[in-house]
Amino acid sequence: MSTLLITITQVSILLAFIMVMVLILTYLERKVLARIQMRMGPMRTGPYGILQSLADMMKLLAKEDIRPHGSDRMLFYLAPLFVFVPSFLIWITIPFTRNIVVENLELGLFYIVAVSTVSIVGMVLAGWASGGKYSILGSARSAAQLISYELPLVFVIAGVGILAQSFNLITIVNQQSSIPAIVYQPLGFTIFFVAGLAEVGRIPFDIPHAESEVVGGPFVEYSGIRWSIFFLAEYANTLAIATLSVLLFLGGWSGPLTEHFEWLQPIWLILKVSAILFLIFWIRATLPRFRIDQLMQFAWKILLPLSFVYIMVNATVPFVETVITSNAASNQLTGIAQIILGACQILILFLVAFAISKRRKKYLTHLHQGVPA
Amino acid sequence: MISIFRGLITTLKTTFRRPVTVQYPSTHLPLTPRYMGFPVLTWDFKIQEPYCTGCLVCARVCPTDVITVSMKDNPKAANEESHRRKIVNDFKLDISNCILCGLCVEFCNFDAIIMSDFHEEGSLTRVEQDLPLVTLLDMGKEMQDKGKFTPPPPKKRPPAKAKKDEPATDADPEKQES
Ligand code: SF4
Ligand code: SF4
Numbered sequence: 001m002s003t004l005l006i007t008i009t010q011v012s013i014l015l016a017f018i019m020v021m022v023l024i025l026t027y028l029e030r031k032v033l034a035r036i037q038m039r040m041g042p043m044r045t046g047p048y049g050i051l052q053s054l055a056d057m058m059k060l061l062a063k064e065d066i067r068p069h070g071s072d073r074m075l076f077y078l079a080p081l082f083v084f085v086p087s088f089l090i091w092i093t094i095p096f097t098r099n100i101v102v103e104n105l106e107l108g109l110f111y112i113v114a115v116s117t118v119s120i121v122g123m124v125l126a127g128w129a130s131g132g133k134y135s136i137l138g139s140a141r142s143a144a145q146l147i148s149y150e151l152p153l154v155f156v157i158a159g160v161g162i163l164a165q166s167f168n169l170i171t172i173v174n175q176q177s178s179i180p181a182i183v184y185q186p187l188g189f190t191i192f193f194v195a196g197l198a199e200v201g202r203i204p205f206d207i208p209h210a211e212s213e214v215v216g217g218p219f220v221e222y223s224g225i226r227w228s229i230f231f232l233a234e235y236a237n238t239l240a241i242a243t244l245s246v247l248l249f250l251g252g253w254s255g256p257l258t259e260h261f262e263w264l265q266p267i268w269l270i271l272k273v274s275a276i277l278f279l280i281f282w283i284r285a286t287l288p289r290f291r292i293d294q295l296m297q298f299a300w301k302i303l304l305p306l307s308f309v310y311i312m313v314n315a316t317v318p319f320v321e322t323v324i325t326s327n328a329a330s331n332q333l334t335g336i337a338q339i340i341l342g343a344c345q346i347l348i349l350f351l352v353a354f355a356i357s358k359r360r361k362k363y364l365t366h367l368h369q370g371v372p373a
Numbered sequence: 374m375i376s377i378f379r380g381l382i383t384t385l386k387t388t389f390r391r392p393v394t395v396q397y398p399s400t401h402l403p404l405t406p407r408y409m410g411f412p413v414l415t416w417d418f419k420i421q422e423p424y425c426t427g428c429l430v431c432a433r434v435c436p437t438d439v440i441t442v443s444m445k446d447n448p449k450a451a452n453e454e455s456h457r458r459k460i461v462n463d464f465k466l467d468i469s470n471c472i473l474c475g476l477c478v479e480f481c482n483f484d485a486i487i488m489s490d491f492h493e494e495g496s497l498t499r500v501e502q503d504l505p506l507v508t509l510l511d512m513g514k515e516m517q518d519k520g521k522f523t524p525p526p527p528k529k530r531p532p533a534k535a536k537k538d539e540p541a542t543d544a545d546p547e548k549q550e551s
Binding site: 032034035036037038039040043282283285286287353356357360 | 374375377380381383384385387388390391392393394396
């Protein structure tokens with residue numbers, strides 16, 4: 001009984017935490033976007049507008065909950081839950097420090113991948129159940145995009161697991177206590193970040209709910225509290241991707257002085273996550289949206305082969321190292337192996353970037369020649 | 374590929390610029406010197422009466438028909454305090470429909486109506502948008518205090534009851550503006 005109570009308390013604290021984080025995140029996003037566009041963002045509600053997202057939430061909760069005529073009643077009401085519950089379940093196994101975690105699963109990364117896939121079902125359900133043409137179009141798009149970008153993401157996570165010889169997030173972070181993994185896995189970080197952006201549908205990849213094309217994608221027909229559940233899920237996912245990339249590649253809570261002061265750990269985590277979030281907002285303010293064919297080509301022709309190469313490199317270098325040093329017991333890379341691995345990955349990154357820009361130049365000249373003078 | 378990073382650097386640069394936002398109701402942009410707001414009526418401080426004679430020229434020329442004027446005999450003209458035989462009795466300006474075209478100002482023969490820089494005259498009811506004579510004169514006085522309008526001294530005119538056939542053309546707008 002008492003364990004059940006403890007679990008319930010933990011989960012409700014987590015839920016409240018996510019809600020509050022989403023509120024803060026929307027506020028920060030609006031502020032950062034505004035600053036990039038030389039505006040000020042929300043300034044009226046509370047000092048510097050800090051109560052703006054709270055007011056927005058109140059507005060959403062007070063709105064009428066509309067179900068369109070001709071929609072499927074049960075599926076329409078179920079779909080938001082299908083989207084939100086996975087994005088919440090991910091958080092159960094994400095550790096905030098060495099000790100603060102709801103459930104430290106041994107196969108944490110695998111669990112995250114498995115659970116997050118369910119939200120695709122929710123997207124498709126939402127689009128299908130609302131019975132509008134824009135929503136069904138949006139849900140088809142989101143299904144296509146999410147499935148395509150799921151693959152590179154899974155492969156990268158597998159690559160990380162191979163290198164760390166563990167799927168436990170805390171172990172992975174502990175292995176990076178001296179040096180963050182991005183130093184010797186820049187390729188992995190890049191693929192993970194890009195595929196993660198696409199997974200949560202942030203701006204260069206927001207084909208599913210492109211406002212100028214399909215109004216709001218799968219969520220067009222939703223309003224009020226149900227729409228806000230989708231919104232919550234989207235931002236919880238964004239935060240999860242940012243936190244995961246910090247945990248997997250940026251060394252999580254480890255940083256200078258954390259060995260002596262335990263309380264510095266969450267601060268380092270927050271700092272790193274904020275940096276990643278700023279990067280996400282920054283990209284959102286800069287890049288235009290992909291076309292759907294570009295999106296698919298990028299996923300299948302560039303990102304997926306890259307992630308194969310990543311796995312191969314990740315598997316080969318430690319193997320060669322163990323063969324040379326004949327030291328099979330240690331599952332940690334030595335410094336030289338790390339340097340070689342990092343060099344390999346940077347080389348691959350540059351090669352790919354070079355190839356892309358070369359192809360693009362060819363495409364552009366082709367385009368110009370095609371135009372009659 | 375490179376263009377992506379170029380774009381990112383551009384947006385990063387704009388991040389650290391000062392925002393161009395003006396927090397409107399609490400701070401205002403400075404108005405340009407020749408800003409045209411709603412037309413208001415001027416006040417002749419020497420004789421302590423409005424310049425407007427109620428001649429109806431502005432009411433006729435106004436493209437949106439927002440001016441209502443009526444005229445009366447000037448009581449001050451009887452004891453020769455004023456050279457105006459007629460004076461405005463009632464003046465109403467419906468600023469909710471005024472298009473700020475300035476035609477009334479252009480056509481007024483007495484420089485009695487000027488364009489002000491009042492532009493925040495919103496109100497909750499339509500009735501409040503009908504500015505009466507007193508309000509218009511008050512706004513005019515404020516404009517005159519700001520020194521945006523200083524009418525030239527009026528030409529000497531024979532006092533009332535001398536001639537009746539002469540039309541009210543003593544104030545030539547070309548000359549007055551110099
Ligand atoms: S034209 Fe000038 S003098 Fe005549 S009624 Fe209008 S404001 Fe008054
Ligand atoms: S500015 Fe134009 S619209 Fe306004 S009162 Fe004068 S003539 Fe009429």
